[in-house]
Amino acid sequence: MDPSRRNLLFGRRPQTPTAPRPPWASAFFADRCTHCGDCIRACPQQIIKTGEGGFPVVDFAKAECTFCGDCVRACTPLALDQSISPPWKIYAEINTSCLADRGVECRICGEVCDEQAIRFQLAVGKVAHPLVNAEQCTGCGACVSSCPSNSIRLLELIA
Ligand code: SF4
Ligand code: SF4
Ligand code: SF4
Known part of the structure; x- marks a missing residue:
């Protein structure tokens, strides 16, 4: 489920990103x-x-x-x-600077995620796009340091 939709459903909202x-x-x-x-x-x-x-x-x-x-x-x-x-209650969010958004195949974040919290959505005529499952994400940050385009940040969930 899309994290923003999930947050709405569970009455939570992402906090402005700050250093956790x-x-x-x-x-x-x-x-x-x-x-x-x-x-x-x-x-x-x-x-x-x-x-x-x-x-x-x-x-x-x-x-x-x-x-x-x-x-x-x-x-x-x-x-x-x-x-x-x-x-902590933080999870990874991928922004639009992801290489997949520019048509470049990259799966590094998914490969380094031990929790398998990142899956890749296939679309006809496009490269697969990473999606984070916020329920599985532990907020470890392994994907953040591995992303070649600096496209991942960690957001904190607040009640
Ligand atoms: S590692 Fe970065 S550029 Fe590569 S798919 Fe993940 S978010 Fe996109
Ligand atoms: S922060 Fe850790 S658990 Fe969450 S998506 Fe990134 S690598 Fe996976
Ligand atoms: S790696 Fe260990 S010492 Fe460092 S922030 Fe995480 S739990 Fe704390």
Whole structure:
């Protein structure tokens, strides 16, 4: 199902894209985070960086989140809280700069997605076009760093 339609049906809407907080961010994240940087240093993927206001944010430009949990274990003020499930509510969205929209065959995002959340829709006389199943997407970001045309971003679902 198209994500925008699914969001409407389930009463959810995509938030304006911003750099996501680290996984398992508590509802009290902004109050508890001391800007210590321990999650940044703990991340073996090196995808956490300092964002606006000194708060840590995730940048998927070079790598994905493996959900290893090292960041949440490093967070002693419990701004990140491993009791939260799922770790976050973000999903991949593919925009119109995708190579398929320009008639170029590319399936890289689908190949790197371990969750098989990206399928390719066939159309007569056109190259197959990627579609994200937001229910299956874990928001790992593997597709983001792999896309040769920088066509994928992660959106956060808010109630
Ligand atoms: S779960 Fe692991 S890979 Fe993901 S942001 Fe935390 S430390 Fe980095
Ligand atoms: S990897 Fe990027 S360019 Fe290739 S099909 Fe996926 S979104 Fe399109
Ligand atoms: S963010 Fe991860 S799970 Fe979601 S579509 Fe991309 S690779 Fe698949």
